[in-house]
Amino acid sequence: MSSTQFEIKSYPDMWESLGMDVARFEKMRCVLGDVFQTTFLSQENRPQRMDYFNWIVSEIHGGRIREILDAKKEGRPVVGTFCVYVPEELVIAAGGICIGLCGGSQGPIPDAEKTLPRNICPMVKSAYGFKVAKVCPYFQSVDFVYGETTCDAKKKTWELLNREVPTYVMEIPQMKRERDRTLWFEEVKDFKAQIEKVTGKTITAEAVTEAVKIMNNKRKALQRLNRLQHHNPSPISGKDVLLIEQIAFYDDPVRFAEKVNLLCDELDERVKKGIAVAPASAPRVLVSGTPMAMPNWKAHNLVEKAGGIVVNDESCIGTRYFKDLMDENMTDLDSQLKALTDRYMKIDCSCFTPNDDRVDQVLKEYRDSGAQGILHYCLQFCHTYNIEAIKIKEACEKAGIPFLAIESDYSPEDIGQMQTRIEAFLEQIKG
Numbered sequence: 001m002s003s004t005q006f007e008i009k010s011y012p013d014m015w016e017s018l019g020m021d022v023a024r025f026e027k028m029r030c031v032l033g034d035v036f037q038t039t040f041l042s043q044e045n046r047p048q049r050m051d052y053f054n055w056i057v058s059e060i061h062g063g064r065i066r067e068i069l070d071a072k073k074e075g076r077p078v079v080g081t082f083c084v085y086v087p088e089e090l091v092i093a094a095g096g097i098c099i100g101l102c103g104g105s106q107g108p109i110p111d112a113e114k115t116l117p118r119n120i121c122p123m124v125k126s127a128y129g130f131k132v133a134k135v136c137p138y139f140q141s142v143d144f145v146y147g148e149t150t151c152d153a154k155k156k157t158w159e160l161l162n163r164e165v166p167t168y169v170m171e172i173p174q175m176k177r178e179r180d181r182t183l184w185f186e187e188v189k190d191f192k193a194q195i196e197k198v199t200g201k202t203i204t205a206e207a208v209t210e211a212v213k214i215m216n217n218k219r220k221a222l223q224r225l226n227r228l229q230h231h232n233p234s235p236i237s238g239k240d241v242l243l244i245e246q247i248a249f250y251d252d253p254v255r256f257a258e259k260v261n262l263l264c265d266e267l268d269e270r271v272k273k274g275i276a277v278a279p280a281s282a283p284r285v286l287v288s289g290t291p292m293a294m295p296n297w298k299a300h301n302l303v304e305k306a307g308g309i310v311v312n313d314e315s316c317i318g319t320r321y322f323k324d325l326m327d328e329n330m331t332d333l334d335s336q337l338k339a340l341t342d343r344y345m346k347i348d349c350s351c352f353t354p355n356d357d358r359v360d361q362v363l364k365e366y367r368d369s370g371a372q373g374i375l376h377y378c379l380q381f382c383h384t385y386n387i388e389a390i391k392i393k394e395a396c397e398k399a400g401i402p403f404l405a406i407e408s409d410y411s412p413e414d415i416g417q418m419q420t421r422i423e424a425f426l427e428q429i430k431g
């Protein structure tokens with residue numbers, strides 16, 4: 001696909017049938033296509049197998065939606081999600097599809113602010129705005145939305161969202177004691193019952209075994225990509241890895257794992273031949289913090305435009321989503337649900353207290369990735385990540401690691417200021 005041909009494909013009839021505001025969505029589609037072109041397709045020396053991921057973006061509001069609608073016709077559940085604390089294995093075991101609905105765009109925020117307070121995080125406002133403005137074909141296609149209690153803004157927004165689309169809420173524990181694990185185990189069992197109710201089918205142990213393999217293969221592919229991203233000089237840009245990680249929340253998991261592995265084969269070759277996207281001297285940055293929903297590419301774009309390279313994402317779009325596999329050796333449902341509980345309780349979201357595991361994990365990933373500095377990125381009004389940044393900063397000071405904390409939203413207004421701070425940070429890394 002040449003850079004001059006890129007277009008996010010238009011499916012007005014299908015969008016109409018989903019009850020969308022088609023005229024408005026058309027404009028958003030064109031803007032997204034233009035931004036994608038300048039942000040991604042203008043990069044030099046991209047791996048050839050990024051073509052698949054470009055294609056997925058071009059079909060993000062069409063081809064993939066058609067697949068989802070076909071699945072629904074077959075009685076397969078389609079669940080919209082906002083968090084990685086979703087027992088995806090159970091949705092897959094029911095033949096279903098999980099779709100990330102997190103909003104990463106400024107566009108629908110004014111729609112949300114007609115109802116929601118302004119001073120909550122942009123992700124919640126963007127996501128809610130996509131639904132009330134009817135400008136997201138995914139939101140219009142899901143059977144129900146999975147909400148969770150990881151933060152107050154989300155927790156309270158689900159009550160309002162439930163008026164627009166059925167919203168099922170799971171209680172995520174906020175501590176990791178035995179009693180919290182028991183609570184989550186009960187929640188997992190209830191979630192299984194919810195999926196069974198939606199589909200009218202019973203989830204079997206065999207189906208869970210298959211689903212665990214599918215999810216583990218997807219996680220292993222992303223882990224492999226992450227290891228290749230660590231190579232110096234890097235065979236792929238941090239921006240492209242971020243894009244792939246975002247697509248992980250939309251694409252079919254089996255096809256996605258296959259395509260990521262094919263890309264990794266090419267990256268292996270590039271490493272052998274010394275083909276890189278940035279010189280070995282480029283400052284290497286680990287990004288940590290709040291997950292970046294598509295199309296939030298701001299921080300990565302600024303780092304790489306300034307001559308740095310992002311070599312790792314410690315967020316739920318990145319390693320927090322795929323670092324832990326699930327035990328595949330359980331054959332009965334009770335043991336499977338317990339193993340599932342164990343796997344999800346390892347997620348070190350900042351909603352937990354205490355959450356020192358995350359500080360250790362950030363330092364581990366810093367060392368593993370060969371990064372030279374940590375950029376802590378946080379969305380405005382995301383109190384848990386904002387406050388937790390203090391502990392990460394202290395740990396960095398102790399270890400002598402260059403550290404920069406940035407708080408931002410989805411508007412372009414702070415780009416100049418962010419650029420100045422990131423450029424100064426890269427200079428500090430260079431020493």
Ligand code: SF4
Pocket residue numbers: 082083084085150151290291316320347349350351
């Ligand atoms: S940061 Fe926490 S709330 Fe957000 S997706 Fe990750 S686990 Fe969920």
Ligand code: SF4
Pocket residue numbers: 121122123124150151152153154290379381382383384385
């Ligand atoms: S970014 Fe922070 S405040 Fe926003 S939804 Fe996620 S956890 Fe809540």
